[in-house]
Amino acid sequence: MPNKVFVLGAGSTRYGRLNEGIIEIAMNASTDAIESAGIRPKDIEAGYISNVFGVSDRQVHMAPVIMSNLGIPEVPGLSIESACGSGSIMFREAFANVAAGFYDCVLATGVEKITHTGTIQSTTLFSYCSDFFYEGGNGASFPGLFASIARAYMARYKANEEDLARVAVKNHENGMLNPKSHVRKKITVDDVLQSPVVASPLKLYDCCPFSDGASAVILCSADFAKKSGRPLVEVVGSGRGASPAAVQGREDITTIPSSVAAANQAYKMAGVTPKDIDFAEVHDCFTIAEIIDIEDLGFFKKGEGAYAVREGATSRSGEIPINPSGGLKSKGHPIGATGIGQVVEVFEQFTGKADGRVIKDAELALTHNFGATGASSAVHIFKKVN
Numbered sequence: 001m002p003n004k005v006f007v008l009g010a011g012s013t014r015y016g017r018l019n020e021g022i023i024e025i026a027m028n029a030s031t032d033a034i035e036s037a038g039i040r041p042k043d044i045e046a047g048y049i050s051n052v053f054g055v056s057d058r059q060v061h062m063a064p065v066i067m068s069n070l071g072i073p074e075v076p077g078l079s080i081e082s083a084c085g086s087g088s089i090m091f092r093e094a095f096a097n098v099a100a101g102f103y104d105c106v107l108a109t110g111v112e113k114i115t116h117t118g119t120i121q122s123t124t125l126f127s128y129c130s131d132f133f134y135e136g137g138n139g140a141s142f143p144g145l146f147a148s149i150a151r152a153y154m155a156r157y158k159a160n161e162e163d164l165a166r167v168a169v170k171n172h173e174n175g176m177l178n179p180k181s182h183v184r185k186k187i188t189v190d191d192v193l194q195s196p197v198v199a200s201p202l203k204l205y206d207c208c209p210f211s212d213g214a215s216a217v218i219l220c221s222a223d224f225a226k227k228s229g230r231p232l233v234e235v236v237g238s239g240r241g242a243s244p245a246a247v248q249g250r251e252d253i254t255t256i257p258s259s260v261a262a263a264n265q266a267y268k269m270a271g272v273t274p275k276d277i278d279f280a281e282v283h284d285c286f287t288i289a290e291i292i293d294i295e296d297l298g299f300f301k302k303g304e305g306a307y308a309v310r311e312g313a314t315s316r317s318g319e320i321p322i323n324p325s326g327g328l329k330s331k332g333h334p335i336g337a338t339g340i341g342q343v344v345e346v347f348e349q350f351t352g353k354a355d356g357r358v359i360k361d362a363e364l365a366l367t368h369n370f371g372a373t374g375a376s377s378a379v380h381i382f383k384k385v386n
C-alpha cells in the first residue's frame with residue numbers, strides 16, 4: 001500500500017488575460033501555496049511543474065528556473081507536458097513520489113501563458129496537442145473535434161442544444177461566485193443559443209476560453225502533515241487512463257475510455273463508489289465534455305447525463321454538484337494549470353476558504369482532467385480530514 005499523502009497548502013492566480021511573464025505567474029501561485037501551507041521554500045524536497053506552451057513566452061525547462069527563483073536552486077525539479085491534462089498528470093507523479101516515500105514535501109505548480117498569441121495562433125498551437133497527422137493537420141481543431149462528439153451524442157441519446165447550453169449557464173453561475181474566474185458573466189440558455197457559432201452545434205458560450213494563469217499545491221507525507229497542525233486534505237484515490245489519441249480510432253466517441261479507466265482505478269484505491277462523492281471538478285472544455293464526463297465518472301448512466309443537467313442534478317444544490325469553481329468554461333482553462341486548479345478548489349472547499357461557494361457538508365471530492373479529446377486522463381479523490 002502507498003503511504004498516505006496530504007495536500008497541505010494551495011494557491012492560485014486569477015485566471016484570464018494576464019500581463020505578467022510566465023515565470024512571474026508561476027511564482028505568484030507557488031509562493032501563495034507555500035504561504036498557505038505554512039512552510040518555508042527550503043522545506044521543499046522536489047518541484048513538479050506542468051506547462052504546455054512555455055515556448056510561446058520564451059521559457060521551457062521551467063522547473064529549475066522556478067526552483068532558483070524560490071531560492072532553492074539545489075532542489076530537483078521536473079517539467080511535465082500532457083496537453084490540457086498536464087496539471088492532473090503532473091499531480092499524479094508528485095503524489096506517487098510522496099506515496100512511495102521518496103519525498104516528505106513537494107511543490108506541484110501548473111502554469112500557462114497563451115493569450116498573448118491571439119485566438120488564431122492559440123488554436124494552431126493547441127491543435128499540436130491532437131493526433132496532428134489525422135486531426136489538427138487536416139483542419140480538425142478542438143472545437144471541431146468536440147462538435148463531432150456533440151453531434152454523435154445528440155443523435156444517439158436524443159439530447160439537444162439547450163442541454164449543452166444548460167451546462168454553460170450552470171458553470172457561469174458558479175464562476176460568478178469565484179473571484180479568480182476568467183469569465184464572470186451571468187448568461188441564460190438563450191444567450192448561449194444566440195452566441196456566434198464556433199463549430200456547429202458548439203457556440204461561443206459552449207467553449208472554454210483561452211486563459212493564462214497558474215495554480216500550485218504543496219503535497220506532504222503523514223509525518224510532515226502531523227507536525228503542521230493545519231486542516232488537511234488527504235489524497236485517497238488516484239487513477240490514470242489512456243485512449244486512442246485520435247477520435248477516429250475509438251469505437252464509440254460518446255465516451256472517453258481514459259476517463260472510465262482512471263475513475264475506476266481511483267474509486268478502487270479509495271474504496272468508494274460514485275455515490276459517495278459529494279462534489280466533482282470535471283473537464284468541461286466544451287459543454288458536451290461535461291455531459292460525457294459525468295457519465296464516464298459513473299455519476300449517471302450512459303445517455304442520462306444531458307437529462308441530469310436538465311433536471312438540475314449537477315447544480316450547487318443538486319444530487320452531485322459539478323464544477324462549483326465555475327469549471328474550465330467560466331473559471332478558465334490555462335491548460336498547464338487546469339488540473340492543479342481543480343485540486344486548489346477542493347482544498348479551498350475543505351479548509352473554509354471557498355467563501356460564498358461552499359458545498360455544504362462535503363467530505364469527499366473528485367477531480368477529473370484530460371489531455372486533448374481524452375487521449376490521457378487522471379482522476380483523483382480527496383477526503384476532508386477534520
Ligand SMILES: CC(C)(COP(=O)(O)OP(=O)(O)OC[C@H]1O[C@@H](n2cnc3c(N)ncnc32)[C@H](O)[C@@H]1OP(=O)(O)O)[C@@H](O)C(=O)NCCC(=O)NCCS
Pocket residue numbers: 084119123126142143183198203204205207208209210285329333372373
Ligand atoms: C470560443 C473561441 C473561439 C472565442 O474566441 P474569439 O472569438 O477570438 O474570442 P475573443 O478572444 O475575441 O473574445 C470575444 C469576447 O468573447 C469573450 N470570450 C472569449 N472566449 C469565450 C468563451 N469561451 N466563453 C465566454 N466568453 C468568451 C471574450 O471575453 C470577449 O468578450 P468582450 O468582447 O466582452 O471582451 C475561443 O475562446 C476558443 O477557441 N476556445 C476553445 C479553446 C480550446 O480549444 N481549448 C482546448 C480545449 S480541449
